[in-house]
Amino acid sequence: MTKTLKGIAASDGFATAPAYLLVEPDLSFKKTTIKDVQAEVQRLKAAVQESDAELTKIRDTAQKTLGEEEAQVFDAHKMILADPEFVGAIESQIKDQKLNAEQVLRTVTDNFITTFEAMTDNKYMQERAADVRDVTKRIMSHLLGVQLPNPALIDHEVIVIAHDLTPSDTAQLNKKYVKAFATDVGGRTAHSAIMARSLEIPAVVGTNTITKDVANGDELIVDGVNGDVVIQPSAADSDHYQKAAAEYASEKAEWSKLKNSATVTADGKHFDIAANIGTPKDLAGANANGAEAIGLYRTEFLYMDSAELPSEEDQFQAYKTVLEGMNNKPVVVRTMDIGGDKHLPYLPLPEEMNPFLGYRAIRISLDRQDIFRTQLRALLRASAFGKLCIMFPMIATLQEFRQAKAILQEEMQKLKADGIAYDEKDLQVGIMVEIPAAAVLADQFAKEVDFFSIGTNDLIQYTMAADRGNDQVSYLYQPYNPSILRLIKRTIDAAHQEGKWVGMCGEAAGDSIMTPLLMGMGLDEYSMSATSILRVRSLMKHLDTNELQELVEQAINVSLTNEENKQLVTKFVEEHRH
Ligand SMILES: C=C(OP(=O)(O)O)C(=O)O
Ligand SMILES: [Mg+2]
Secondary structure (H helix, E strand, O other): OOEEEEOEEEEOOEEEEEEEEOOOOOOOOOOOEOOOHHHHHHHHHHHHHHHHHHHHHHHHHHHHHOOHHHHHHHHHHHHHHHOHHHHHHHHHHHHHHOEOHHHHHHHHHHHHHHHHHHOOOOHHHHHHHHHHHHHHHHHHHHHHOOOOOOHHHOOOOEEEEEOOOOHHHHHHOOOOOEEEEEEOOOOOOOHHHHHHHHHOOOEEEOOOOHHHHOOOOOEEEEEOOOOEEEEOOOHHHHHHHHHHHHHHHHHHHHHHOOOOOOEEOOOOOEEEEEEEEOOHHHHHHHHHOOOOOEEEEEOHHHHHOOOOOOOHHHHHHHHHHHHHHOOOOEEEEEOOOOEOOEOOOOOOOOOOOOHHHOOOOHHHHHHOHHHHHHHHHHHHHHHHHOEEEEEEOOOOOHHHHHHHHHHHHHHHHHHHHOOOOOOOOOOEEEEEEOOHHHHHOHHHHHOOOOEEEEOHHHHHHHHHOOOOOOHHHHHHOOOOOHHHHHHHHHHHHHHHHOOOEEEEOOHHHHOOOHHHHHHHHOOOEEEEOHHHHHHHHHHHHOOOHHHHHHHHHHHHHOOOOHHHHHHHHHHHHHHHOO
16 A cells, blocks of 8 residues: 655655565564474574585675775684684573573673673673674574565665664665665754765665654665655555655756856855765765855764774775865864764764763863864875865863864974974864854954854754754754854854855755855855755856845845744745846
């Protein structure tokens, strides 16, 4: 039966494919006594063999797509399967206790895990506990005849369905086969949504129930423009969406003609449209869509995709690749923004009641200066290869900015003393304005920074006190709310007062409703998912900035609600399109 689920449109585009559930299956079982011991041991052996074959396949794919180092994790799993002490212990207990293989597997492996985890002075053995847990799950799935999801093994076109996708899950999705994804939870500015846009896969998040409503293999249509997922579409649905997808493709073709043009308004004013990227791989998309700069390089993916803290050399190579890839166009690199919903397996952070209000971003960097200085040195060295702007995330106080800048200057001195080149002339140092305190004091910050970049994702979350990943409060993501618009305007005016430039790298920068308002306020740089660039460039071409002042005045002072402002802008654009 056809059913349509409504969610939040998180990444543009349309896709049709069968569902692939990235959901942990039920691995529960009953404890039973058995009569035929030999048959039970055979059942165990078969499950171990199947697990081994599966791991070989996963290892091969991981090696091809992720690299040798990541693939070696699976060698550790295969070694456990091959360890006679491990399988032997299970076998002999099946024989002794005459219990089913599932029960014995659970008891024996729980024992191993408890022993390993108790070795608090031996990190290596503690990590083996996680391996045993993983391997146990795999053998159990074969004993129970259920399939564990293996995103690395997807080898045909699918739409991935999950409760939630962590940024690292999302990073593993292979664009060749994963045509779209849809989740139960999440909002438009959750990191999985941002990643979807940078991978250019359509996505719908916050459907609440999709993991329950969809079974593996169900035919789906994801409409990432309107936020709909159609389950088991009728012929009429398929027809309708085919037309919508074709229309969307032709609009895209129209925009693509602007790829090599500068962003110029109807009255001849120039703005910079930049791209947000997560890894050097995203450069291709940025360039293919005609980005005039990189307005935000989120370096945390470098940390998340690594098994340990990335070395100065690894970071240097990544930053240099991006700077060189942009051919002397500006590149804003943001220092590590870990914490909140982004975790590192090798950097245990304390459990917090409110991670988004906790130990994250610059707060970690100022505390863990070893990590921070390594990143700054890598950045400084890379600055010799292009036009670098370094940006600090989550700055709340002037003191934090001064401290971060002082550390940067110390690293500059050290490099200089060692005769290592960096850009001494044009390197710029700025901050994200994403905490209301920084927006309120923008006039004071503007005297000390080279630039601002407004992070609306967090600025809205903190101003409205509404978790950006929680779909129950997603109605409070209100970029057109006058409170948000005033903070943005205040930040822009304060920067311009001091002759500094202001960008925006939150998702609002790529939102067509925001474009006329931001142009009217004089925002200099607009940094967005690469796929939004041409749409916004096309819109700017049709607007005259002289007519926008009044629109801004109204939106800030007259209209009251987010929705009213949205209508105000929509109507304005209809009437003033040149
Ligand atoms: C761009 C931003 O940073 P992130 O989405 O990475 O938190 C923001 O907060 O708007
Ligand atoms: Mg942020």
